[in-house]
Amino acid sequence: MKLKILAAAVMAAFGSLAHGFTPFVVKDIKVDGIQRTEAGTVFSYLPIKIGDTVTDESVAAAVKALYATGFFKDVRIEADGDTIVVSVDERPAIAQLAFSGNKEFDEAALRKGLKDAGISESRIFDRSTLERAEQELKRLYLTRSFYAVRIRTTVSPLERNRVAVNFEIEEGEAARIKEVRVIGAKVFSESRLLDLMSQTTTGWLSWFTKDDQYSKVKLLADQETIKSYYLNRGYLDFAFESTQVSITPDKKDVYITLAIKEGEQYKVSSVRLAGEMLVPEAELKALVQIKPGEIFSRQNLNDTSRKISDRLGNEGYAFANVNAAPEVDQAKREVALTFYIDPGRRAYVNRINIVGNSKTRDVVIRREFRQPESAWFDRTLVERSKERLTRTGYFEDVSIETVPVPNQTDLVDLNVEVKEKPTGNITLGAGYSQTEKFVLQVGISQDNVFGSGNSLAVQGSTGKVNRNISASFTNPYLTADGVSGGFDVYNRRVDPTSLDVVAKYKSEATGAGIRFGLPISEDQSVRLGLSFDHTRIETLPDSPPQYIRHVQEFGELSTTLLTNLTWADDRRDSVLYPTTGLYQRVSVDVAIPPAEMRYTRASYQWQRFFAMSDTFTLLLNADFSYGVAYGGNSYPFFKNYYGGGIGSVRGYGDNSLGPRVLNTTTGQYEAIGGTRRVLTGAELLFPFPGMKENSKTTRLSAFFDGGQVWDTDSTTTSSGPMRFSTGLALTWVSPLGPMKFSYGFPINKRDGDEVRRFQFQIGQVF
Missing domain, CATH: 3.10.20.310 (membrane protein fhac)
Structure with a gap:
């Protein structure tokens, strides 16, 4: 049955x-x-x-x-x-997902979006799955302002109860922001407020920046930016009365209207500290960033709370809490501020826990830490540790979280999470500069060999003037207290005969050296080096008499034993894109016996960065170089300094400044360099228009350069006074490498100076 x-x-x-x-x-x-x-x-x-x-x-x-x-x-x-x-x-299973008509998103991005929504190949298929997939794809396109997107889905049955799903996408055109209005602005102009927004109407770079595509998330961020702008200038009653976003029936144009109420401006009537301070009150008052009589600023308010909290953190109070309580007097348009300080309990660091380092060894991370375990918590040391880890270049991101130890009131753990990035690099590429012309490059390097923190590099490049082959190795912690060590080997060829403005000769140098670095402080270090150099010089019939005399005195082959002492002080806030801080470097090279040639080269480089605003950075720089022979020897001409061009005095030809000699064959004066060089300059750095202030890969600058090269040889023409120039420059860190462009105007050029207004360099030349 x-x-x-x-x-x-x-x-x-x-x-x-x-x-x-x-x-x-x-x-x-x-x-x-x-x-x-x-x-x-x-x-x-x-x-x-x-x-x-x-x-x-x-x-x-x-x-x-x-x-x-x-x-x-x-x-x-x-x-x-x-x-x-x-x-x-x-139920049938999804055997394959296919897409057609997609241009804005590649297939991988669409598949990832569907997978995040729970839709992928090998999963069960039903009609609700199909509807969910279509909605997810539309959501993706809406994030890029494709409001007219249409999606047609075809489901084809396959053997073994499976289906193939094809999404036919008609993207249409992305909706562009046609107009942005801010209604109610009286104190500040509407144009100024619009400049604060990341979303704007279509500009000449919008095809690249996509800043004319509407995004709700970006609009909310723009509103917060405008609100902060007002609050930082004392307008405590500022508010958005309404926000309207409309799209035209053809779904091509977006109109944004923000209605604001500015209110009145408030000043600070009084500032006082209350609570348990633990450190001298005078010291905490010195950290207050907002004073009575000043315009109220929320940013200064927050900075004060942070600075006081950080100061207490330096004494071990890891969870110090500083709250600002404002008392607003609307009639007088004044605000009285009281900072209530609650330091909490003083804490020791129990353990430093490290996660995310699948390649880098723990010891490489721990040796950069300045906050030790079993010691008082010190926020400054924690921040310094994070900065040092970031500067290693091994990690894409570093975060340090302070966590209380369960059931312990005076212990905290530091949870360090690192996100490693590839530190190995194989280079095969090309660059171009007006001096070198085309440059071919090949190299292999690893900045974190086997996770040890050691670096190894083998590189080579060849151009019309220079050919370099080199290998180097560095151990940044040769000893536990931070003494670094390394070695270098190289072969360099120089052939400037193709340059019209530089005197003719050829050289090839082969050498090797060792070096040691000694840390003096967190910002300063000293490097000691010893190298052996073997150089062959070849003069030509039209080489300058000085070159020929040098070869006659020392021969074509010369051997040099070179010592180096370098001191560096780096206090910049960033190595790649500094906005504040100081960098200076002193380097001295001395050729010592038993080498045939005996000379000394010394240089001093100084840079100072000033943050003029959130947008503009002022750079002042100076570079002084000097070379001299000793022991009755003559100074080797192939160690001369040159000036002119990108990296020197823009607007003048590459290596064209300084003493010159007459080439009797060509009848032209050619630069031979000199033993003394001075370079100075001032540069105002700012974002490229249309790229917004947060873009760091592309920066414009207005520059003022000065410099000159001199020599003591009486047979050369006089260098004359320093040359100056001004102009505009563009730096772009492109996927192909750094690109530099400049357009300079010489200010005090003399007869015979080579003027080259437009100069550029594409690709990394090493």
């Missing part, structure tokens, strides 16, 4: 069997209807096992359990004697 149980839909609706039957013990279970699903999968979800006694209730529960898996669109259970027969009708 067979007893058929109702289908799953009926079971779910009524919760009971239509027909009862006498309970029995299950001796066997069979599964029918499966094509892709393994029988074991059905058994794992089936609550009835062999040996169980089945009842109406247990059968109903089994049907519901199998149906709830989502694998089946119909489930039936039949009894055949003492055997349970489970019959299922499987």
Whole structure:
């Protein structure tokens, strides 16, 4: 006798069997209807096992359990004697996802978006899945302002109960912001407020920046930026009265209208500190960034709270809380501020826990830490540790979280999470400069060899003037206290015969050296080096007499034993894009016996960065270089300094400044460099128009350069006074490498000076 149980839909609706039957013990279970699903999968979800006694209730529960898996669109259970027969009708599985017509997003991005929504190949397919997929794709396109996007879906059945889903996408055109209005602005001009916004109307760089595409998230961020602008200037009652975003019927243009209420400007009437200060009150008052009589500023308010909290953190109070309580007098338009200080309990650092370093060894990270375990918590040391980890270049991101130890009131853990980035690099590329012309480059380097923190590099480049082959190795922690060590080997060829403005000769140098670095403080270091150099000089018939005399005195081959002492002080806030801070460097090279040539070269480089505003950075720089022979020797001409061009005095030809000699063959005066060089300059750096202030890869600058090269040789022409120039420059860190462009105007050029207004360099030349 067979007893058929109702289908799953009926079971779910009524919760009971239509027909009862006498309970029995299950001796066997069979599964029918499966094509892709393994029988074991059905058994794992089936609550009835062999040996169980089945009842109406247990059968109903089994049907519901199998149906709830989502694998089946119909489930039936039949009894055949003492055997349970489970019959299922499987839902199809997605065998493949295909896309057509997509241009704004590549296929990988679309697949990722669907996967995040729970839709991918090999998953169960049903109509709700299809609708969810279409909505997710539309959501992706709406984030890029494609409001007119249309998606047609085709489902094709395949063998083994599978389907292929094809999404045919008609993207249409992205909606552009046609107009942005700020209504109610009186104190500040509407144009000034619009400049604060990241979203704007279509400009000449919008094809690249996408700043004319509407985004709700970006609009909220823009509103917060405008609000902060007012609050930082004393307008405590500022508010947005309404925000309207409308789109035209053809879904091509977006109009944004912000209605604001500025209110009145408030001044600070008084500032006082309250609570448990623990450090001298005078010291905390010195940290207050907002004074009585000044215009109220929320930023200064927050900076004061942060500085006081950080100061207490330096004393071990890891969770010091500083709250500012304003008392507003609307009639007088004044605000009285009270900073309530709650230092909490002083804490020791229990453990420093490191995660995220799958390649870099723990010891490489720990040796950069200035906050030790089992010592008082010191926020300054923690921040210094984070800065040092970031400067290693091994990590894309570094975060340090201070966490209380459970059930301990005076202990904290520092959880360090690092996100490693690739530190190995294989270079095969080309660059171009007006001096070198085309430059081919090849190299392999690893800045974190086997996670040890050591660096190894082998590089080579060849151009029309220079050919360099080098290898170097550096261990930044040769000793536990931070003494670094390394070595270099190189082969360099110089052939300036193709340059019209530089005197003719050829040289090839091969050498090797060792170096050691000694840290003096967190910002200062000293480097000691010793190298051996073997140089071959080849003069030409039209080489200057000085060059020929030098070869006659020392021969074509010269050997040099060179010592180096370098002191560096780096206090910049960033190595790549500094806005504040000081950098200075002193370097001295001395050629010592038993070398044939004996000379000294010394240089001093100084840079100072000033943050003029959130947008503009002022750079002042100076570079002084000097070379002299000693012991009755003459100074080697191939160690001369040159000036002119990018990196020197822009607007003048590359290496064209300084002493010159007459080439009797060509009748032209050619630069031979000199033993003394001075370079100075001032540069105002700012973002490229249309790239917004937060873009660091592209920066414009207005520059003022000055410099000159001199020599003591009386047979050369006089260098004359320093040359000056001014102009504009563009720096772009492109995917192909750094690109530099400048357009300079010489200010006091003399007869014979080579003027080159437009200069550029593309690609990294090393």
